[in-house]
Amino acid sequence: MTSDRAILHVDMDAFYASVEQHDEPALAGKPVLVGGPSARGVVAAASYEARRFGIRSAMPMREALERCPHAVCVRPRMPRYQEVSRRIFAIFHEVTPLVQGLSLDEAFLDVTASPEPAARIASSVKRRIRETTGLTASVGVASSKLVAKIASDFEKPDGLTVVSADRLQEFLDPLSVRRLPGLGRKAGERVEALGLKTLGELRRAPDAILWPLFGRHSQRVRERASGIDGRPVVTDRDEKSVSAEDTFDRDIGDARTLEAELTRLADRACVRIRAKSLVAGCVAVKIRRHDFATFTRRRTIAPPTQNRRTISSVAAELLARWLVEHPGAKLRLLGVALTDLNPATQLGLFHDVRPGPGLDTAVDAICERFGRRALRRANQL
Ligand SMILES: [Mg+2]
Structure with missing residues (x-):
């Protein structure tokens, strides 16, 4: 059983915006929007003062400025965010070798092996992050990754939520089904339309209700609503792949829209291998149809690369070929996984790093969250 594990999910609060407010004291307490300078750009991060105006990440900058005209716009400074990130991850690695970075x-x-209670470790991590960086983090503590993630989001910002095994159902049952990671907005709306508003209602729902929506995955959905999740924390060093995937708000059948989504996901995965100085020798595309049937297509790339253009074009080709085999298919999820990872340095001169890390990191701030689509929009001006 896995109920005896102790897992922390640590998530910095409004990370990019908080770094900007910390580095420039004049921005403290003000609504701050991090994003491209163009009116057609999107918000990469919004400070909590800006969120009070209903501004959210990924909202068009123009709309954000309509909601809050006196907001201060700041261009992303990716190298600075990466530097702060390294300091935060150094703190994590002092606590446990079992660290899995998500962004x-x-x-x-995973602090299961630690003699100290997980709740005390969590508050010490929060304190050390604040002392080292001046920033706040929210932490969730639970016996699974799924519940730890829900818990870290529960009391943001500067939150600390501990869900012990004996109060798991008490914690989850009243929560909105929308709190369940991976459900997606469309599936969330459909679940609510069935009269299932809370995770408690979802976990108790009979097959007769869930089957039309989730088919043979109904039991898995019920388990997730109950907080059952046995996935281990996979350390970055052991990580066999870096992936990015998204469940769409609505099923997508249009090939061009799918390709744009895929490019965005490939960019997101590239940002992560670049941050870790890795190159990928294989690209895999994960495709989930509206009926939950799931397919994977992969191809090796030689030489191994971290180049976003090379990787997206291989991914696009894999998807295009699948679409030819499955005409008329509508997809609810797409993913890109980069595997056969190796340190970039190990390959010396032979690996492909064009067009240069400098250029690519300059756009990583947006791409990590929203991908090339956001940038293209900014460039159209
Ligand atoms: Mg965060």
């Missing part, structure tokens, strides 16, 4: 500002820590 620059988010990680799972």
Whole structure:
């Protein structure tokens, strides 16, 4: 059983925006939007003061400025965020070797082996992050990755939520089904339309209700709503792949839209291998149809690369070929996984790093979250 594990999910609060407010005291307490300078760009991060105006990440910058005209716009400074990220991850690695980074500002820590209570480790991690960087993090503690993630989001910002095994159902049952990671907005709406508003209602729902929506995955959905999740924390060193995937708000059948989504996901995965100085020798595309049937297509790339253009074009080709085999298919999820990972340095001169890390990191701030689509929009001006 896995109920005796102790897992932390640590997530920095409004990370990019908080770094900007910390580095420039004049921005403290003000609504700050991090994003491209163009009116057609999107918000990469919004400070909590800006969120009070209903501004959210990924919202078009123009709309954000309509909601809050006096907001201060700041261009992303990716190298600075990466530097702060390295300091945060150094703290994680002092606590446990079992650290799984999800992005620059988010990680799972498995502290099961530690003699100290997980709740005390969590508050000490929060304190050390604040002392080292001046920033706040929210932490969730639970016996699974799934519940730890839900818990870290529960009391943001500067939150600390501990869900002990004996109060798991008490914690989850009243929560909205929308809190369940991976459900997606469309599936969430459909579940609510069935009269299932809370995770408690979802976990008790009979097959007769869930089957039309989730088919043979109904039991898995029920388990997730109950907080059952046996996935281990996979350390970055052991990581066999870096992936990015998204469940769409609505099923997508249009090939061009799918390709744009795929490019965005490939960019996101590239940002992560570049941050870790890795190159990928294989690209895999994960495709989930509206009926939950799931397919994987992969291809090796030689020489191994971290180049976003090379990787997206291989991914696009794999998807295009699949679409030819499955005409008329509508997809609910797409993913890109980069595997056969190796340190970039080990390959010396032979690996392909064009067009140069400098250029690529300059756009990583947006791409980590929203991908090339956001940038293209900014460039159209
Ligand atoms: Mg965060």
